[in-house]
Amino acid sequence: MFDTLLIANRGEIACRIAATARRMGIRTIAVYSDADADARHVQACDRAVHIGGPEPAASYLRADAILEAARRTGAQAIHPGYGFLSENAGFARACADAGLVFVGPPADAIAAMGSKSAAKALMSGADVPLVPGYHGERQEADFLQDQARAIGYPVLIKASAGGGGKGMRIVHADAEFPAALASCQREAASSFGNAQVLIERYLLKPRHIEIQIFADTHGQCVYLFERDCSVQRRHQKVIEEAPAPGMTPERREAMGRAAVAAAQAVGYVGAGTVEFIAEPDGRFYFMEMNTRLQVEHPVTEAITGQDLVEWQLRVAAGQPLPLRQDQLRIQGHAIEARIYAENPDKDFLPSIGRLDALQWPPHVIFQTGPVRVDGGVREGDMISPHYDPMIAKLIVHGQDREQARQRMLRALGAVRCTGVQTNIAFLGRLMDDPAFAAADLDTGLIERGHDRLFPAPRASEDGTLALAAAALLHHDGLARPDGAGGAGPWQQADGWRVGGRYARTLTLRDACGERAVRLRRDGGDWTLAVDEHPAQAFRWQAEGRHPARVRIRLGDAEARGDVHRDGARLDIFADGRRQTLEWRDPLALAAAGAADEAGGLTAPMPGKILSVLVAPGEAVTRGAPLIVMEAMKMEHTIEAPHNGTVKEVFYAVGDQVTEGVTLIDLEATETA
Template sequence: MFDTLLIANRGEIACRIAATARRMGIRTVAVYSDADADARHVHACDRAVRIGGPEPAASYLRADAILDAARRTGAQAVHPGYGFLSENAEFARACADAGLVFVGPPVDAIAAMGSKSAAKTLMSGADVPLVPGYHGERQEAGFLQEQARTIGYPVLIKASAGGGGKGMRIVHADAEFQAALASCQREAASSFGNAQVLIERYLTKPRHIEIQVFADTHGQCVHLFERDCSVQRRHQKVIEEAPAPGMTPERREAMGRAAVAAAQAVGYVGAGTVEFIAEPDGRFYFMEMNTRLQVEHPVTEAITGQDLVEWQLRVAAGQPLPLRQDQLRIQGHAIEARIYAENPDKDFLPSIGRLDALQWPPHVVFQTGPVRVDGGVREGDTISPHYDPMIAKLIVHGQDREQARQRMLRALGAVRATGVQTNIAFLGRLMDDPAFAAADLDTGLIEREHERLFPAPRDCEDGALALAAAALLHHDGLARPGALAADAGPWSQADGWRVGGRYERILVVKDARGERAVHLRRDGRDWTLAVDDRPAQDFHWQAEGRHPARVRVRLGEAEARGDVHRDGARLDVFAEGRRQTLEWRDPLALAAASADDAAGGLSAPMPGKILSVAVAAGDVVTRGTPLIVMEAMKMEHTIEAPHDGTVREVFYAVGDQVTEGATLIDLEAGAD
């Protein structure tokens, strides 16, 4: 076994690898970019080496810098994690040439599976079932469109060298094909340095089921059962679970046998994932093989009781697999939810900024236990535009699926994250959705259940408004009503007491629906609270702490407890498993409100690069017209006209980098 391991990655996977290596007595070396100088994974390792600037191309994708870091630190092995260079055959070959152990499969296996087209040709020869489609080398746009017509719409265009949902589009009609193809090719070239795509028949209600395989250098190859990864947004996984609901022993055996055959066909060694698309009638087809550890590997660890990173390190050191196929067993059910800094209500647009608060449920056990967190960021860290916006993975394990689902619901309700938009509330709705609860799964579940999962904004509940009001009073220095130190007179009270009169205050807050007026009044020692024009109710409150304020209120006969995080005018109220965000409209600051709201400018929703501009000054557009395509975090985002109007000016050109909030276009409403 080697004694020093360099981890050629960042974030939660680097932290995960470091934890297992430490338990095995292996020293670890972290590499980091300028954006990650104080990142959690840097502190998780024994040593750390800077490898370049914040952009992945200047750091984590620089094989030369990583190999130099290994040489300088005396590392004998390199673990690539997932993403970045993990499936790069040239990097694996460079590691071998430098005398380093690459914790992954042989170079030839990576190369064979690195091209989805070549892999499918290889699988056809190994009698692994394939989805009807075109996987060849010809890439002329007209030829590819002819292939799509032959296959029959809807079809899926997919980056041949990619993964993670990038460079992928569903095309429902022939007229949409060319635009979708161009977008896929741009995204594929940007993400993977290869614009080649393949075309496949798009299955209308498919499930995404993958098999974890492991092989050693002694001729053994096993599978560690399946994971269901059907719940996806933008072709990226959101929820993963193991085992797959409804899986029969016969189907598990057939899929496991096909996955092992796929691995053996390329002389595989190490951890790999064979991904299948499955139809409701039980038929399944090979999609691709990921020649690395997967983001969702913790659910397999939970149901098997095995540490897959430890398996990787032992296999890389030449040891045999720890268990045979007949020794592996499924224990219970596990679910993983990916917590992202993103806004589900805006097509899951990534959210950039500082994590002002990040608190996990009090019963969380890191790396092991019935509720587990694999995370790469901490409270106070910044979600950067340079990398994937995943905050952490929340994993639960139960005796059966329903217990795991309920455990996930409770765990999500206890997470506190502020400063950026997150998908936590969305994940909670997803867990509680009747279709998900009934295991009626397919890759279109989120779109199919859109009405339930994306409910219309509603007024903030009175209990949450009362908690916010109490927190504001507490932040302003008011003590709990009636609190009076034994040695203090009434003049030193800080609870709103007035001589011969009442204390009155109107707090104006803005929720998802608009402005709300909270009327507070204190007569003697009695407080009342009224929301908008409704009758006042008796109001009692207690609060302690400031970041967050822990608040308890009684409004009339109802009680509420929660945490209130305040950042300037923003109030995040966490109560009863929900986060409700309010904006306090400070009357002293209203006069300074920005005039930008009426300026007609279309601004960048996040930092990014301009990929295409579809309009010019003087163009007349209608609502919904695509204006600009931006790339951010390796994903394309289309800026559309919010209303009819005339383009007065375009401020940026193709190739320009823009900051969040930058005005892109001046669009005059209603002009002609």
């Protein structure tokens, strides 16, 4: 076994690898970019080496810089994690040429599976079932459209060298094909350096089921059962679980044998995932093989009781697999939720900013246990535009699926995260959705249940507004209104006034508009009224400031929660939910003034302009695409919010823009 390991990655996977290596007595070396100098994975390792600028191309994708870091530190092995160089055959060969152990499959196996088209041709020869489609080398647009017509719509365009949902589009009609193809090719070239695509029949109500395989250098290959990854948004996984609901032993064995055959066809060694698409009638087809450990591997660890990173390190050191196929067992059920900095209500647009608060449930056990967190960021860290916006993976394990689902609901409700938009509330709705609860799964679940999963905004309840009001009083230095402030009025910070009366109106804005919260103190008695609702007796207690832990009694109802304040923003965590309010401080509003920017279209985040689709003087209608941006490796289309005329375009193709800059000046016109 080697004693020094360089981890050529960042974030939660680097932390995960470092934890296992430390337990095995292996020294670890982190690499980091300018953006990650203070990152959690840097502190998790025994040593760290700077390798370049914040962009992945200037750091984590620089094989030369990583190999130089290994040479300087005397590392014996390199673990690529997942993403970046993990499935790069050239990097695997370079490691071997440098006399380093590459913790992953042989370069030839990576190359064989690196092209989806070539892999499918190989699988066809190994009698692994394939989805009908075109997987060849010809890439002329007209030819590919002819292939789509022959296959029959709907079809799926997919980047041949891709993964993670990038470079992938569903096309329902022939007229949509050219634009979708061009978009896929741009995204594929940007993300993978290869614009080649393949075309496949798009299956209706399919499930995405993948098999975890492991092979060693002694000729053994096993499958560690399956994961259901059907719940997806934008072709990217949101929820993973193991085992797959409704999987029969016979089907599990058939898919396991097919996965092992796929691995053996390329002389595979190490951890890998063979992904299948399955139809409701039980038929399944090979999609691709990921030649690395994947984000969702913790659910497999939970149901098998095995540490897959330890397996990787042992296999890389030439040791045999720890267990044979007949020794592997499924224990209970596990679910993983990916917590992202993103806004589900805006098509899952990534959110950039500082994690002002990041607190996990008090019963979390890191790396093992019924509730587990794999995370690469901490409170105070930045979610930057340079990398994937995943905050952490939350994993739960139960005796059965229902216990795991309930455990996930409770765990999500206990997470405290502020400073950025997150998908936590959306994940909670997903866990509670009738279709998910009944295991009625397929890749269209989120779109099919859109109205349930994306409900219209609701006005805040009076109790929530009362919690916010109490927190603001507490932040202003008022003590709890029970007379416990001192012997006389000058020592009491409870809102005492000459005559015993105190009155104040707080304006709080929620998703439905502004709400007036009227507070009044007469002697020792407080009342609170919301909008035109009748005033009710109000009692409150609060302690702490970041967050303020607040308890209120409004009329006959009681509520308690944590209130995080950042300037005018108040994040209230109560009853397992997060509610965000804005305090409309009249003094701050008067100082800021009122700037009318209704005609400007701004960049939602830092990114690069890929395409400008309009010119000055051009009339556009609401919803018309104006600009295509690339941010966080995904394309985002900026659309016209109303009918109008383009007065000016401020940026050109290739320009880098920062968040909030005005891209286009659009003058509104009357709707016909």
